[in-house]
Amino acid sequence: MSSRDTILSAVRANRPAGPHPLPELPIFPLDDSGDRVAFFRQSLEGMGGRSWIGKAVDAVGALFPQAKVIASLVPEIAGNRDMTAETRPRDLADIDVAVVRAAFGVAETGSVLLIDQALVVNAVAYLAQHLLVVLEPWNIMLTMKEAYQRPEFHQQRYASFHTGPSATADIEGILIHGAQGVRSLTVLFPES
Amino acid sequence: MSEGPRLDSDGLPALLHRELRAGDDGGARDSLGGRLTHGEATSRPLRPPTPEPQPRGAVLHRHRPVDHDEAAQRFIDAPRHEKMHDERLWDLRQKRDRQMHAIPEWEALRDLASTVKQHTLAHLDEYLEQFEAQAVANGIHVHWARDGAEHNTVVHGILADHGARRLIKSKSMLTEETGLRHYLAGVGIEVVETDLGERIQQLDDEAPSHIVVPAVHKLRSDVAEVFARTLGTDPGNDDVHYLAEQQREKTRPVILEADAGMTGANFAVAETGTFVVCTNEGNADLSANVPPLHIASIGIEKLIPRIADLGVFIRLLSRSALGSPITQYTSHFRGPRHGGEMHVVLVDNGRSARLGEPQFWQSLKCIRCGACMNTCPVYRRSGGLSYGATYSGPIGLILDPTFDRRRYSTLPFASTLNGSCTNVCPVKINIHEQIFAWRKVLAKSHDIGTAKQGLMKAAGAILAHPALYRAAIAAADSALKVLPAFLVANPLNSWTRGRDMPAPPRETFHQWHHRTDGGRKQAP
Numbered sequence A: 001m002s003s004r005d006t007i008l009s010a011v012r013a014n015r016p017a018g019p020h021p022l023p024e025l026p027i028f029p030l031d032d033s034g035d036r037v038a039f040f041r042q043s044l045e046g047m048g049g050r051s052w053i054g055k056a057v058d059a060v061g062a063l064f065p066q067a068k069v070i071a072s073l074v075p076e077i078a079g080n081r082d083m084t085a086e087t088r089p090r091d092l093a094d095i096d097v098a099v100v101r102a103a104f105g106v107a108e109t110g111s112v113l114l115i116d117q118a119l120v121v122n123a124v125a126y127l128a129q130h131l132l133v134v135l136e137p138w139n140i141m142l143t144m145k146e147a148y149q150r151p152e153f154h155q156q157r158y159a160s161f162h163t164g165p166s167a168t169a170d171i172e173g174i175l176i177h178g179a180q181g182v183r184s185l186t187v188l189f190p191e192s
Numbered sequence B: 001m002s003e004g005p006r007l008d009s010d011g012l013p014a015l016l017h018r019e020l021r022a023g024d025d026g027g028a029r030d031s032l033g034g035r036l037t038h039g040e041a042t043s044r045p046l047r048p049p050t051p052e053p054q055p056r057g058a059v060l061h062r063h064r065p066v067d068h069d070e071a072a073q074r075f076i077d078a079p080r081h082e083k084m085h086d087e088r089l090w091d092l093r094q095k096r097d098r099q100m101h102a103i104p105e106w107e108a109l110r111d112l113a114s115t116v117k118q119h120t121l122a123h124l125d126e127y128l129e130q131f132e133a134q135a136v137a138n139g140i141h142v143h144w145a146r147d148g149a150e151h152n153t154v155v156h157g158i159l160a161d162h163g164a165r166r167l168i169k170s171k172s173m174l175t176e177e178t179g180l181r182h183y184l185a186g187v188g189i190e191v192v193e194t195d196l197g198e199r200i201q202q203l204d205d206e207a208p209s210h211i212v213v214p215a216v217h218k219l220r221s222d223v224a225e226v227f228a229r230t231l232g233t234d235p236g237n238d239d240v241h242y243l244a245e246q247q248r249e250k251t252r253p254v255i256l257e258a259d260a261g262m263t264g265a266n267f268a269v270a271e272t273g274t275f276v277v278c279t280n281e282g283n284a285d286l287s288a289n290v291p292p293l294h295i296a297s298i299g300i301e302k303l304i305p306r307i308a309d310l311g312v313f314i315r316l317l318s319r320s321a322l323g324s325p326i327t328q329y330t331s332h333f334r335g336p337r338h339g340g341e342m343h344v345v346l347v348d349n350g351r352s353a354r355l356g357e358p359q360f361w362q363s364l365k366c367i368r369c370g371a372c373m374n375t376c377p378v379y380r381r382s383g384g385l386s387y388g389a390t391y392s393g394p395i396g397l398i399l400d401p402t403f404d405r406r407r408y409s410t411l412p413f414a415s416t417l418n419g420s421c422t423n424v425c426p427v428k429i430n431i432h433e434q435i436f437a438w439r440k441v442l443a444k445s446h447d448i449g450t451a452k453q454g455l456m457k458a459a460g461a462i463l464a465h466p467a468l469y470r471a472a473i474a475a476a477d478s479a480l481k482v483l484p485a486f487l488v489a490n491p492l493n494s495w496t497r498g499r500d501m502p503a504p505p506r507e508t509f510h511q512w513h514h515r516t517d518g519g520r521k522q523a524p
């Protein structure tokens, strides 16, 4: 018998008795005091992320005046490093700032969902030193529960909630941003 | 508990060890200069202890049960390590409590998580088949492994097919179970751990001491010594920022050049064939997304039915583990990326057998958050390596004997049965009742001395009936007063000698829960 069939038949033979029905998932209310963007920003700050409200074209200059290599994956912000689906991840290691668009945000946690289609090469969101994420203020789900109703989880091959930057406190509990991934994450709310 | 924990002037619960109090630790701050405490960061700065030799874990003998007590004693005899360890883990527990109090539906979420897991386990064959079909349809190669050895062979086979010599990986307790790193080293494949804590442990040739914070038993001075010895860093520099940056810089070229990447998974969703990986460092996403080949090793108990269920589990996982609302990264892998190849290995390794054990199958609900470890007075004082096993702390006591009954026969006695583990478990595993059940099983199979067996009966009656047990605890303040001394002590040596018994709580969890409506009504 194949390992697959051995495992499945052992599981079948050992199924715990009883009906064990699958529960419905109720909706738990969350109060964002009517200002969802403020709520989101507060959650994000607590997780070490930053946010910035302003004109998209000004963002990189204002936030990263020292940056040399900029890979922008949104049309409204100019970069100087082109990327295609064929770009090898290792060739992205020198990027200072990557600019990507979020599929949506989640107020409860301050998370943004980044999907493969928007990232072009998934690794850019981790190899860049800094990440700038464009999020439209109307595009914020209130809770994680709502977020998981979204179609992205059924369509994308890769979808990742980023909540603040890469972080570690593995040594004596001291918090350090920029463990293995980006050193900072800033959410840009564009003003026209 | 009725008055809540004693608070310090900063409004946070008082330190257990006041001498660890410090002004600032140089940790990350927010845009207004406020101290950030997300992830596994401590609530407040702790004073770095003066260096002291690091106590090592249990001494392993091939044919003898692990002597947890001996190793624990050595940990306690290294007071700077022991106090820092105790303080950091207790702080994670306090942070978890604050997250819990901020969520009115906390108890409902725990109920849901437990029920969803029970349902999945009771229909696990169907969900495994559904997951496999979906994953294959999405272009993922799915493999099955009956045990650790087969898992390692399968992984080796995949790597050999691609001519891969260098594997980068993120933390996975499953690959600790199977001894993958050791096995691959034997066939000439280099494995590099990419999580900071896990890398420290790999470089020091030590197992992870905690399932979430693998190097929590080490002081910065220990890390500086390990890095100086293995990475060539400045031995005189134990600045934590320096050490973390050195690891980042030294690991990055390895990540860029690796032939393959490996991750575990926190959840596998049957509905879509997706697996979900939660990390803080971003190292799992690098391991998965930089090399052309991604292998994910997944225990068969990680299944959940629906994407929507993640709305329950993701809300509980990091809050329970670290007292942080979510991990920095929650990544959903549903298929290989453009130009990449993705393999999933579904591993049994004793899980299907455990499913058939009426007393113990519920331990398969575990989502490996570590909350039971952080709250356990024995774990906090003895360090994870003293258990000499893959899993330590309360969850270890009930998992390890399923792998090797004789070798880990002493572990179920490394508990005070205070029930704190059960109270914090996000999937409501009756951990302390299972610990007690293991004592009975081991007594019956004569894996512990026969003289102790008579004592089992008296306590058995109480512990067999949860309601009675609760009443007994309430009446006597604590299980510590109701149970025969033997049952709350380690039979081989003793946790009860002097200093190690925690003071019984004034109010039990159940009383507190009833009085406050699960934390909704807080005492002023």
Ligand code: SF4
Binding pocket: B365, B366, B367, B368, B369, B370, B371, B372, B373, B395, B421, B424, B425, B426, B427, B428, B429, B431
């Ligand atoms: S037993 Fe419960 S508390 Fe312990 S690690 Fe597992 S899920 Fe977490």
